[in-house]
Amino acid sequence: MEEKALQTVEQAKEHFIEKIAENMNTYGISSTVGRVLGIIYMNRKPLTLNELSDATGMSKTRMSQVVREMLDLNIAEKVFEKGVRKDLYDVEQDYYQTFISLFTANWSKVVKKNRMIGKKIRKELLDALEEDSLSPETEEKINDLLEETKKWLDYCQWLDNLIDFLESEDIFKYVPKP
Structure with missing residues (x-):
């Protein structure tokens, strides 16, 4: 029973991520940027380039380009977390x-x-x-x-x-x- 509920949660998260990606086109932003924004947003915590690459299936090089674009657009920021050696990226939750x-x-x-x-x-x-x-x-x-x-x-x-x-x-x- 709980497995079905967790599957529903994951499907709902995926729907949100897809809608955020679609909405980015309204702003003239690529759906790729929107998808990454949605992934970070729905995870509710900062993610590394490796985690984002794994979540999207994109190369780390491409992910780096997407994150740089997000930083330029002021919709993501690099954050520091004690004990974490890799760069972490977070997005506005509002x-x-x-x-x-x-x-x-x-x-x-x-x-x-x-x-x-x-x-x-x-x-x-x-x-x-x-x-x-x-x-x-x-x-x-x-x-x-x-x-x-x-x-x-x-x-x-x-x-x-x-x-x-x-x-x-x-x-x-x-x-x-x-």
Whole structure:
């Protein structure tokens, strides 16, 4: 009887791991990263690269790459445990914090890239506006695009503000955790 209950527990854990892996695609993250996140999360304790390799069937080299990606995304951390010589990796146990970390990590990169492109376009348009003997039509087209660039950069600033809002956890004042 207990064996059946333990099998049910393992199946439920596997379902959670699979759903976490599927959800990662929503954030633009590979399901492999999601699967590893789910495995660590469901084990409720830090795991070594060897343990993660065994759990996923992936090579230790590939697992190292996945864990490095997770560290870069701020969804995993290397932890120290007395008496353990190998590196241990743990994940946030709070779904809400994981969401914030994933959202802000991805959008911060996008905003930085888009802001740089917007500033480059703006500079090029301002340089073009300095040309002598522009027709009124060309000048109007440049000014229209300069206005569009301003809107673009304002949007980037709004996204930055949204990221700050999430990272400050002020979001929970307006959309409380249950």
